[in-house]
Amino acid sequence: MSQSIVKFENISKKYGSTLAISDVNLEVEAGEFVFLVGPSGAGKSTLLRLVAKEYAPSSGKILVFDKDIADIKSGQLPFYRRKLGFVFQDFKLLDDRTVFENVAIALEVRGHSDVEIVKEVEKILKLFEIWPKRNLFPNQLSGGEAQRTAIARAIIGKPDILLADEPTGDLDPQTSWGVIQLLNEINSWGTTVLMATHNVEIVNTLKRRVISVRDGKIIRDKKEGKYEIH
Amino acid sequence: MKQFNNLYIYMRVFNYVGKNIRRTPYQALAATMIMFLTFLTLLMFLLVALGSQKILQYFESKPQVIAFFKDNTTQQDVDLIENSLNQTGKVKSLRYISKEEAFQIYKDLNSAQPEMYEVVTSNMLPSSLEVSTNTLTDLNYINDVLSKEPAVRSVGFPKDVVQNVLESTSLVRWVGGIIVGFLIVFSVLIILMIIGFKIRIKRNEIEIMRLLGASTWFVRAPFIWEGITYATVGAATAWIGSYIVIWYFTPFLQPKLSEIPGILPVSPLIMLQLLLVVLTSAMIIGFIGSFSAVRRYLK
Helix, strand or coil: CCCEEEEEEEEEEEECCEEEEEEEEEEEECCCEEEEECCCCCCHHHHHHHHCCCCCCCEEEEEECCEEHHHCCCCCHHHHHCCEEEEECCCCCCCCCCHHHHHHHHHHCCCCCHHHHHHHHHHHHHHCCCHHHCCCCHHHCCHHHHHHHHHHHHHCCCCCEEEEECCCCCCCHHHHHHHHHHHHHHHHCCCEEEEEECCHHHHHHHCCEEEEEECCEEEEEECCCCCCCC | CHHHHHHHHHHHHHHHHHHHHHHCHHHHHHHHHHHHHHHHHHHHHHHHHHHHHHHHHHHHHCCCEEEEECCCCCHHHHHHHHHHHHCCCCEEEEEEECHHHHHHHHHHHCCCCCHHHHCCCHHHCCCEEEEEECCHHHHHHHHHHHHCCCCEEEEECCHHHHHHHHHHHHHHHHHHHHHHHHHHHHHHHHHHHHHHHHHHHCHHHHHHHHHCCCCHHHHHHHHHHHHHHHHHHHHHHHHHHHHHHHHHHHHHHCCCCCCCCCCCCCCHHHHHHHHHHHHHHHHHHHHHHHHHHHHHHCC
């Protein structure tokens, strides 16, 4: 029996008077690949940000690794975040750092030695086939290369959960498939992947668990689902 | 292993400080120059204050009030006056000059012109009592006490000189203090603004670092150390600048202040003490400025 890694219990989230998430109950098992689909403003990104503890829910309880994340003190938050990886639509790479430095920063903040960092970064950049681009800056990369760099940065710390917020949103279909294959491979290593997306083709082809969100509510949750938002 | 991790984190913080400074060299230069100006003013003020203190000490070490006695004054009268002065607690030293000693001093002063003392005898000169006080501000009181003594014919009291020295040193302290205080506040605000600006332009980087699991300390420390670096580099260069100024002006000032011991040339030990003072002040100013910026802009 698989273990629950993320659990939402009656979660609601308000931004001022706007209700972004309304009474959501959700359980994700360790090692799952879950698509969050829905129209813009449905609440997909908010769900991911709640897991990251970027926001606190207005009501309800979020359990990650069987612990209520509301109990995580600010001093412990960095250690919690080190168990998560983040990938964004706009990559969020640092413009004044090279590919190598952008990936290395994830290990720098954890206090790894320079020798360890060089070894680990080289390993992952070679695995993701961007080692030849290691000395280039983000504005010298294609969209696919930038997203590969961002994913490398997200997983170099070996997170248990990867949160991907529309990672293919700015990419052409062919490049999007390359990124998805990468995420699929990461999932095969045992990392739980939660991915918010609008990409119908990818969702329908991969046949993974699909959670449809609309107006802050989960309207459908299917194990081998399709892109359905109505 | 944890200690090694901490060591790497500390090294990385200083690495980030270096990168931050190199990537915005003009801001770094502006901040350091403001600090230089502040600490150069502070050092000049401290040196002038130390010099004026030496001048004050010099005047205080001199007999400042001289009471000239009437011809019929007895030794008993002098002893009584000395006792009453000692009881005030304001007197540092007393020296009685007899008529004979006064004549000898007169002779010594005019040794180059014998005709000046050939017609003078010891009887023509009054005996006197030279009084040094603990502080120059006590002089008026001692002058009043002596003036009321029946045995005293007149009192010599360089009132204008004393008043000028007191007013000058007081003015130096007040004006210097106000200027330095203003510059310190200005420096703190400049560091706050520059570090605040840097935090704003690095908002994206900070957000990413936090999501990657950087501790609050790891995010904040480079900014705090950057502020401290500007202040200490500014202070150190100001100290070198002040040393050059002193070295340049010493040959001009030394003959004019030759009477006052220990004022010029400025002792290297004093300069080292001043270096410690300005570096400590710089670290405090840099810390306050950058920490305030971090508290305000890095919530």
